[in-house]
Each structure stands twice: as C-alpha cells, then as structure tokens.
Amino acid sequence: xxxxxxxxxxxxxxxxxxxxxxxxxxxxxxxxxxxxxxxxxxxxxxxxxxxxxxxxxxxxxxxxxxxxxxxxxxxxxxxxxxxxxxxxxxxxxxxxxxxxxxxxxxxxxxxxxxxxxxxxxxxxxxxxxxxxxxxxxxxxxxxxxxxxxxxxxxxxxxxxxxxxxxxxxxxxxxxxxxxxxxxxxxxxxxxxxxxxxxxxxxxxxxxxxxxxxxxxxxxxxxxxxxxxxxxxxxxxxxxxxxxxxxxxxxxxxxxxxxxxxxxxxxxxxxxxxxxxxxxxxxxxxxxxxxxxxxxxxxxxxxxxxxxxxxxxxxxxxxxxxxxxxxxxxxxxxxxxxxxxxxxxxxxxxxxxxxxxxxxxxxxxx
Ligand code: F6P
Numbered sequence: 001x002x003x004x005x006x007x008x009x010x011x012x013x014x015x016x017x018x019x020x021x022x023x024x025x026x027x028x029x030x031x032x033x034x035x036x037x038x039x040x041x042x043x044x045x046x047x048x049x050x051x052x053x054x055x056x057x058x059x060x061x062x063x064x065x066x067x068x069x070x071x072x073x074x075x076x077x078x079x080x081x082x083x084x085x086x087x088x089x090x091x092x093x094x095x096x097x098x099x100x101x102x103x104x105x106x107x108x109x110x111x112x113x114x115x116x117x118x119x120x121x122x123x124x125x126x127x128x129x130x131x132x133x134x135x136x137x138x139x140x141x142x143x144x145x146x147x148x149x150x151x152x153x154x155x156x157x158x159x160x161x162x163x164x165x166x167x168x169x170x171x172x173x174x175x176x177x178x179x180x181x182x183x184x185x186x187x188x189x190x191x192x193x194x195x196x197x198x199x200x201x202x203x204x205x206x207x208x209x210x211x212x213x214x215x216x217x218x219x220x221x222x223x224x225x226x227x228x229x230x231x232x233x234x235x236x237x238x239x240x241x242x243x244x245x246x247x248x249x250x251x252x253x254x255x256x257x258x259x260x261x262x263x264x265x266x267x268x269x270x271x272x273x274x275x276x277x278x279x280x281x282x283x284x285x286x287x288x289x290x291x292x293x294x295x296x297x298x299x300x301x302x303x304x305x306x307x308x309x310x311x312x313x314x315x316x317x318x319x320x321x322x323x324x325x326x327x328x329x330x331x332x333x334x335x336x337x338x339x340x341x342x343x344x345x346x347x348x349x350x351x352x353x354x355x356x357x358x359x360x361x362x363x364x365x
Contacts, residue, residue, distance in 0.1 A: 006315060009037040014045035014122030015070040016157025018143045020297035020304035021071035022118050025332070026062040027308025033059050035312070040109050041091045045076040045118070046125060048097045050084060052105045066301055069294045071117075080125055080258035093256070098248075103134060103304040113315045117141050119153070120343055123323060127340035130321040137314045138323035143292055146190035148342040150325035151336035154304040159186075159291040160196040166287055167201025167234060172230035180222055180274060180282040182235040184267035185291060187249075190345045191238045193291070195352050196362070198236035198326055201315055205233065205362040207270075208348045209240035209248070211353075213364030216269070219277040221362045226280070237270065239263040264288070306331055 011028055013021045025041070032039045039057040042048035053075075055061075065072055078085070081099040088094060099120050106114065113135040116126045119142035129294050130136045138156065140147045143159035157219020163185050163229045174197065183203075187193040198206035205221055207213045222233045251264030267284035275282040295356040303326070310324045322333040356363060 004112070006037055006112045008040060008110050008112055008152055009312075009315060010040045010042055010049070010054075010109070010114040011073070011104060012042040012045055012049060012114070012116055013073050013075045013141075014116060014118035014125070015075060015077045015142065016119065016292060017070050017075050018141055018149050018292050019069045019115055019158040019294060020154035020300040021075070021141060022065040022068045022310040022312075023296060023301050023304035024139055024141070024154065025057070025072060026065050027058045027305040028115055029042070030059060031277040031309055031312045035316075038110055040067045041073045043076040045079055045122070046081045046102075047076050047079040047084075048073075048099050048255065049105060052101075052108070054109065067295050069292075069296065077121065078086075078254070078257040080121070081127060082125065084157050085256045099129065099132070101127060106134065108292075113137065113320065115139060115311045115315065118145055119144070120339070120341075122345045123147065124340040125337055126323075127321070127336035130336055135315075135318075135320040136336070137311050137320060138339070140323055141147060143193060143252040144190055146343045146345065147339060148344045149323060149339045150327065152303065152326045154307060155292075155296070156192065156196075157299045157303070158294070158297045160200065161297050162192060162291045162294065163287055164199035164200040166285070166290070167197060167203060167236060170285060171202070171232075171234060176232055177281065178231040180233045180235065180271075180278070180280050182237055182267040182271050182274075182282065182284045184239055184264070184286045186236050186288065187240060188239045188345060189240045189242070190265065192346055194236050194238035194241070195346060195356070199352060199356060201234070203234045203236040203238065203361065205235040205364055206356060207235065207237040207241040207275065207364045208346060209238055209242065210348060211363050211365050212242055213244070215273050215277065216246055216364065218364050219274055222274065222278050222280065237267050237272070239266060239267055243337050266345065284350075297358065322357060
C-alpha cells in the first residue's frame with residue numbers, strides 16, 4: 001500500500017448519545033493539530049456524511065468540551081445510509097441506498113480517512129463502508145457496553161455511576177415508606193448496566209435479559225426479606241429483562257428508524273404483579289435517558305481520550321477496517337468484521353454474576 005501522507009480526517013458520532021463523545025472528539029482534534037492534520041466533523045452521524053453537512057474542527061472548537069455530555073456534532077440512531085428514510089415530493093416515505101454518496105463527499109473534502117464513534121449499528125455500517133473501500137476506523141461507544149470485541153465502551157461507566165446514584169436515593173424512599181422500589185435501566189438486550197448499577201447500588205434483586213426471571217421466586221425473596229425484618233426491597237431491572245417464557249416489553253416501534261424497536265416499561269408490569277402477589281406497596285421508576293446525559297466520569301474521560309488517540313494511531317498506521325478496543329486492560333484493536341452485526345451479552349459465568357450469587361443477591365431465577 002502506498003504510504004501517502006494523511007492530511008485530513010473526517011469524524012462523526014453515530015447512534016444514541018453518551019457521555020464521553022466530546023472527549024473523544026477533543027482527543028482526535030488535539031492530536032491531529034499536533035500532527036498537522038485537518039479534521040472535518042460530519043453532523044448528525046452518517047446523515048451528515050450523506051447530506052454533506054459538515055464543519056471544520058480545530059483546537060478552538062474543542063476547548064472546554066472534555067466534561068460536556070452529548071456530542072457537539074449531533075448524532076442519530078435512525079439513519080443508516082444503506083437504507084436511508086427519505087420523503088419524496090408527494091410526502092411519501094421511502095428507503096434509499098445513499099451509501100454511494102459517501103465516498104464522493106469524502107473525496108470532495110479531501111478526507112483521507114474516517115473515524116466513526118458509535119455502537120453496534122454504526123460499526124455495522126462502518127464495516128460495510130470499509131468493504132467498499134472507505135478507509136475507516138471505529139471507536140466503541142455506548143452506555144449499554146454491548147459491543148463485541150471490546151471489554152469496555154466509553155459512556156458505560158458514567159451510566160452505571162448515574163444509575164447507582166439514583167438507586168442510592170431510592171433506598172431511602174423505600175425505607176421510609178416500607179416499599180418495594182423497582183428501578184428500570186436501559187441497556188437494550190444486555191444486562192451490563194443493570195448488573196453494574198444494581199450491584200454497586202446494593203440492590204436485593206437484579207433482573208437482566210440473560211437470565212429470564214420467575215415472578216413467584218421474586219415475590220418469595222421479598223416476603224422472605226420482610227420476615228427477616230427488612231421493611232423495604234430494591235429491585236433493579238434491565239429494560240430487556242423478561243419472565244421465563246415471556247417477552248420483552250416494547251415501549252415503541254419507530255418505523256423510520258434503522259433499529260425499529262425501543263424497549264421500556266417492564267418495571268411497571270412487574271410492579272403490578274408483585275404488589276398483587278406480596279401485598280406490599282410496589283413502585284416502579286424508569287431512569288430512561290437520564291443515565292445517558294451529563295458529565296462523563298473521570299474513568300470515561302480518560303478512556304475516551306485513550307480511544308481517540310488510539311484511533312489516530314490506527315489511522316497513521318493505515319490499520320483501516322478496525323475498531324479501537326480494550327481487552328484484558330490493554331488498548332488494541334479488532335477487525336470491524338468481528339464486531340459488525342453482533343452484540344455482547346453478559347456471560348452467565350461472568351464475575352459480576354458470580355459475585356451477586358455469593359453475596360445473596362437474587363437474580364430472579
Ligand atoms: O443504545 C443506547 C440506548 O440508550 C439503549 O440503552 C436504549 O434501549 C436505546 O438507546 C434508546 O434509544 P432512544 O434514544 O432512541 O430512545
């Protein structure tokens with residue numbers, strides 16, 4: 001491969017936002033400045049790349065954004081350039097493959113390589129673009145921590161921390177009112193967030209999608225606690241958790257989105273059933289998007305900075321078609337083909353699950 005000098009790099013943030021996106025953008029832009037490389041930011045994820053909506057990014061643009069949640073570039077978890085939803089002149093909605101516009105737009109701006117910050121949807125698109133010759137490097141983000149090929153995504157630590165804080169606060173409400181409080185957290189089809197925050201928040205019961213639960217057993221655990229003098233119980237449930245033989249609760253279907261299903265609401269369903277079964281007042285609290293907003297933790301700021309710098313290293317070494325990864329505490333990379341179209345759920349033998357068992361936390365099974 002010819003070793004042409006990389007002069008300009010494009011960057012975009014795709015998928016649901018999370019704390020740390022700005023910290024990665026900052027690291028990339030600052031590192032690029034040192035290396036005399038220009039950065040072009042594309043707005044609102046892949047949409048900006050297709051529609052050629054962009055902004056040059058220099059050190060002044062990333063000043064004071066390390067601690068800022070969200071993304072200065074905007075994001076989208078709906079727009080897949082291979083099936084972009086568009087309205088025709090009559091207002092009718094149709095899907096079109098606009099991926100062909102991407103190489104053209106990159107060429108127009110003299111962009112030699114693209115850095116994509118995103119979750120599994122964005123990495124899947126990145127892999128398809130990479131197979132079509134776009135020089136691309138991925139950076140793993142998501143509060144869900146469900147990306148294949150890396151032990152950690154940035155944003156997850158902050159979400160765990162915010163959810164833990166909420167659980168801490170709900171302990172006192174539960175105690176004062178002798179209630180069962182059910183706290184529902186996001187995480188899609190993986191239980192990383194519920195497990196991490198549930199353990200850190202001292203939950204009595206943690207329910208995750210990987211372990212379908214038995215409502216009768218949950219009721220027994222709560223009544224058993226009551227017999228032992230515990231007047232309140234805290235249940236942390238992942239939005240994707242479901243009873244044995246039952247289904248996940250869908251909050252909404254967005255026909256215009258690349259991923260149509262949005263989960264949510266299982267806590268309300270469970271609260272109703274448990275209240276009837278146990279006779280104890282039971283309330284559901286859905287944390288939802290709150291855990292996605294605000295300042296990243298120190299851990300996420302540093303992980304994001306390391307990831308940004310590593311992405312620049314991969315570009316400099318022409319290691320395209322790869323995603324930055326953290327495995328066994330070491331920073332490295334993984335081919336996008338190993339990430340694309342997959343998700344990483346919690347292995348049943350994971351240390352957090354074993355620890356929960358060993359300290360008597362019920363996983364509802
Ligand atoms: O992937 C991040 C995430 O927050 C999931 O945990 C959640 O299921 C989904 O995005 C929510 O998406 P939206 O922001 O479209 O409601």
